[in-house]
Amino acid sequence: MTATGDTAPAGGGADRPARPFALAAVLVASFMNQLGVTAANVAVPAIQQEFGSGAAEMQWVLAGYTLPFALLLVTGGRLGDLAGRRRVFLAGVTGFTLASALAGLADGAGVLIAARVAQGIAAALMGPQVLAVIQVMVPAVRRGAAMGAYSAVIGLSTVGGPVLGGLLVQADLFGWGWRAIFLLNLPLGAAVWVMGAAAVAESHGPTGRRLDLAGAVLAATALLLLIHPLMYGADHGWPPWTWGALAAAVPALLLFLLVERRRERAGQAPLVPLGLFRSRAFTAGLLVNLITAALVGGFFLVFVVVLQNGLGFSPARTGLTVAPWALGTAIASMAAIGLARRYGRPVLVGGALLTTAGMGALTAVVHAAGTSVTSGQIVPALLAIGVGMGLVGAPILNVTLAAGPAADAGAAAAVFTTFKQAGGAVGVALIGTLFFTLLGPADAAGPQRHVEAVVWTLTADVGVCLLVVLLLFLLPRSAGGEDAASPRPAAPEPRPALRGRPTT
Known part of the structure; x- marks a missing residue:
């Protein structure tokens, strides 16, 4: 008898009637994730006009979501493997929905930026579980169609997000204006949570392991040093700090790889299995x-x-x-x-x-x-x-x-x-x-x-x-x-x- 490397989904995972609802839950979650990146861009002028904010604050309305989302994705994925993908997915959905409500009700740029940061963190918990759930729950013979549906949702939300965002701002539903972009996530998030709680079976990797906190910090640091200057260097004319950050990303990445390799040799679970x-x-x-x-x-x-x-x-x-x-x-x-x-x-x-x-x-x-x-x-x-x-x-x-x-x-x-x-x-x-x-x-x-x-x-x-x-x-x-x-x-x-x- 040996220890399995991955716990199979429990009864719910093999229950065929539940599977379409599980797939629907993770696909709508993917739509919400991507919409958080694309739809908010078109709302920036309206937000700036209402709050009288400067360009730097508006930049953080966008970066507040994209940076924590990108930096914590690997940590969120590993948390799902260790703590349970269903559990982490539902936690991410809950956090994303609550943060969306805070963004929609924000009375100033500071509150909105804080809400966007919370959205990004929750999205980093929710996002990686989508593909993991599809890999674990959907049978191999049907996985191709599920992956195709996922790619279709991402494609539509990537290009269609700005269009939907523009329509919502222009329509000014219930007098909400730009806030409708964020408040739309409330019914979507509630539906995703209900479907996910009912249909997504729990699955995780080997038990008895702990999260690689050192790896999580090093990975986030290396990604921050790489992604932040790439995202905003051009807007600032590529000042010296951008080149310094890009140069520092290399040793940070090498140190991360060294720590991960040592953890693997010690029989511990690395953040990223090399x-x-x-x-x-x-x-x-x-x-x-x-x-x-x-x-x-x-x-x-x-x-x-x-x-x-x-x-x-x-x-x-x-x-x-x-x-x-x-x-x-x-x-x-x-x-x-x-x-x-x-x-x-x-x-x-x-x-x-x-x-x-x-x-x-x-x-x-x-x-x-x-x-x-x-x-x-x-x-x-x-x-x-x-x-x-x-x-x-x-x-x-x-x-x-x-x-x-x-x-x-x-x-x-x-x-x-x-x-x-x-x-x-x-x-x-x-x-x-x-x-x-x-x-x-x-x-x-x-x-x-x-x-x-x-x-x-x-x-x-x-x-x-x-x-x-x-x-x-x-x-x-x-x-x-x-x-x-x-x-x-x-x-x-x-x-x-x-x-x-x-x-x-």
């Missing part, structure tokens, strides 16, 4: 995830600026113009994992090539039409990019998480999501810096200058797309097949077995 990175599929999947997130983050920052500031599109027209990207991603995601299971890696490579072709076509159209470009001219290219992204994003998520042991599902999901958040920051920093450098002084940049700058930036994006194509060849040819659908069993303990549920 064995995950011994899998070529896991590592390659993380890199693809990081680069595609960078591409999406940088592209939308630049393209929205060009459409509105350069070409004079209204916010509503801008949202409708870029919506086909989200729709293409959502539709393709639903079918992508099934296709990858049948045909393997060529589906992902085909998706990346379609994204590359779409980005190239968009570049050519904008270059040819110049300042007279219309929504109708660029929508087909955006749709192709979205479909290509969907064919890559959903299978790479499935393949990456399936490459790790089930006992570390929470940690693996958190690492994947952290790479996504870091990738978004990297994309905004690098692609945004390239564009604004080419654009020159904003007050002197007319429509033609915006077009010229975005054409060169889109050309660089084509190169990034080609890099994704090359990375996909590091995956096994059967990526997305049946062997990738089931997570690996937990690796044997390096020390005498810990106490856990015995199996025969």
Whole structure:
């Protein structure tokens, strides 16, 4: 008899009628998480006007959510493995809902910033459990569809979040104005909690382990030193502190890896199991995830600026113009994992090539039409990019998480999501810096200058797309097949077995 590496879901997890409600709970939670990142952006002008706040306070309205969310994702994922994914998920939902209420009722910028920080912390608890619950509760034969649905929700909320946020602010429901963006989370959060409490079965990793507090502090420190200057360095003209923070991130990361390695050798549970990175599929999947997130983050920052500031599109027209990207991603995601299971890696490579072709076509159209470009001219290219992204994003998520042991599902999901958040920051920093450098002084940049700058930036994006194509060849040819659908069993303990549920 040996100690199992991961406790199987209890009766509720095998109860087929409960499973759709469990999936619905985690998918709506994912929507709430992503909406916290995207929808709030469009409310900043209205918030600033009501509170009479400065730019620095408004920056923290956004950073108050994104920074703790990114910094604590790995810790939140590991807490789920150790304390129970259902328990941590429900705690995150509760905290997120209460913090949303505080944000919606805030009477000043200080209270709103505090509420946003609380939202970010709760999201870091809730977010990693979503993918872990899907990996543990959903049978392998149905996991592809669940992952496709997850990718579709993320795609829709990423691009559709600003549109929904703008509509809520403009509609001024019940006189709430921008507060409706946060108050919307109250009924959603209540529904998620009820469904999660009733349908999500408890699961966790090996019992008898404790959270790696030293690793949690070092991981958060290293991520802060990396992500904060990337997110805000360009806005401040890249002062010396940004370069100092980026340089300090390297030894902080090395120290974190050293501490994690020592914990593994001592038979203790590290915050991030380094064995995950011994899998070529896991590592390659993380890199693809990081680069595609960078591409999406940088592209939308630049393209929205060009459409509105350069070409004079209204916010509503801008949202409708870029919506086909989200729709293409959502539709393709639903079918992508099934296709990858049948045909393997060529589906992902085909998706990346379609994204590359779409980005190239968009570049050519904008270059040819110049300042007279219309929504109708660029929508087909955006749709192709979205479909290509969907064919890559959903299978790479499935393949990456399936490459790790089930006992570390929470940690693996958190690492994947952290790479996504870091990738978004990297994309905004690098692609945004390239564009604004080419654009020159904003007050002197007319429509033609915006077009010229975005054409060169889109050309660089084509190169990034080609890099994704090359990375996909590091995956096994059967990526997305049946062997990738089931997570690996937990690796044997390096020390005498810990106490856990015995199996025969």
